[in-house]
Amino acid sequence: MGVLLAGLLTGVFWFxxxxxxxxxxxxxxxxxxxxxxIKRLETTLRIMRQIKPVFIGENAxxxxxxxxxxxxxxxxxxxxxxxxYYEGAERxxxxxxxxxxxxxxxxxxxxxxPGGIFVGTDTPLDLYRAGLCAGIIARHEGEGDGDPLSxxxxxxxxxxxxxxxYREAFRMGLREQGFTKEPKxxxxxxxxxxxxxxxxxVVMQGQATLFLERNLEIPVILFSWVDxxxxxxxVKLVVDxxxxxxxxxxxxxxPGREGVAVPSDWVFPEQRIGDKEVVGRLKKVxxxxxx
Numbered sequence: 001m002g003v004l005l006a007g008l009l010t011g012v013f014w015f016x017x018x019x020x021x022x023x024x025x026x027x028x029x030x031x032x033x034x035x036x037x038i039k040r041l042e043t044t045l046r047i048m049r050q051i052k053p054v055f056i057g058e059n060a061x062x063x064x065x066x067x068x069x070x071x072x073x074x075x076x077x078x079x080x081x082x083x084x085y086y087e088g089a090e091r092x093x094x095x096x097x098x099x100x101x102x103x104x105x106x107x108x109x110x111x112x113x114p115g116g117i118f119v120g121t122d123t124p125l126d127l128y129r130a131g132l133c134a135g136i137i138a139r140h141e142g143e144g145d146g147d148p149l150s151x152x153x154x155x156x157x158x159x160x161x162x163x164x165x166y167r168e169a170f171r172m173g174l175r176e177q178g179f180t181k182e183p184k185x186x187x188x189x190x191x192x193x194x195x196x197x198x199x200x201x202v203v204m205q206g207q208a209t210l211f212l213e214r215n216l217e218i219p220v221i222l223f224s225w226v227d228x229x230x231x232x233x234x235v236k237l238v239v240d241x242x243x244x245x246x247x248x249x250x251x252x253x254x255p256g257r258e259g260v261a262v263p264s265d266w267v268f269p270e271q272r273i274g275d276k277e278v279v280g281r282l283k284k285v286x287x288x289x290x291x
């Protein structure tokens with residue numbers, strides 16, 4: 001019976017059309033080779049069919065991208081293109097309109113990319129969850145008499161200006177944890193030095209290098225594709241909005257072929273939060289906020 005079941009599962013994976021996942025060496029280096037292998041296996045098991053990487057040369061043009069995907073499989077179940085290859089995706093769609101295609105864009109929003117096939121991350125939800133977690137961490141880090149939630153500052157480093165909608169989503173999460181002070185929004189290149197001893201948590205949309213290079217012990221929530229093992233020990237949570245993070249959720253949209261925003265993955269770099277109670281509370285609010 002076990003042999004028969006194993007044979008059936010093997011057939012499911014090897015005889016069903018695969019999902020093609022367009023990628024390249026620089027991304028794999030940033031994301032982590034072993035991490036990418038694990039994510040590929042997890043996604044394969046989740047969607048019950050192979051997910052086959054299609055490696056593209058770093059400087060390949062749209063025609064070469066289309067050719068590489070075509071050569072990888074003649075009739076895939078679907079093809080997932082990172083946002084940076086959207087021109088190749090459009091040419092592939094023109095040649096193979098019957099094959100479902102999605103463009104994975106993370107937080108990017110580009111009017112040149114057709115909305116129906118664009119899958120981004122749900123930024124308001126991600127920021128709301130970041131607020132929940134930052135509030136918990138601030139409470140844990142707070143010191144002094146009185147309510148610890150009233151102590152300290154929360155810094156928010158950003159690549160670009162953050163919209164009113166996104167700020168409100170972040171504030172909502174903070175308020176639910178009782179943190180009522182206004183976060184300080186800073187450019188990611190800014191070197192913040194004011195009252196650093198009063199900062200209880202930092203949120204970064206990308207790596208604020210000048211801040212991280214100071215090797216402070218202030219807990220950081222980092223939005224990034226980078227392998228968590230390569231980040232500073234101060235990084236306690238990583239919000240992964242990479243193509244791998246949304247691949248499995250995107251395949252679930254086939255055959256409807258209607259792109260939507262999906263939540264990012266949340267990663268706890270191992271043993272960076274020493275208090276098990278805090279870890280439990282963080283995981284609880286992340287689970288609750290997605291249900």
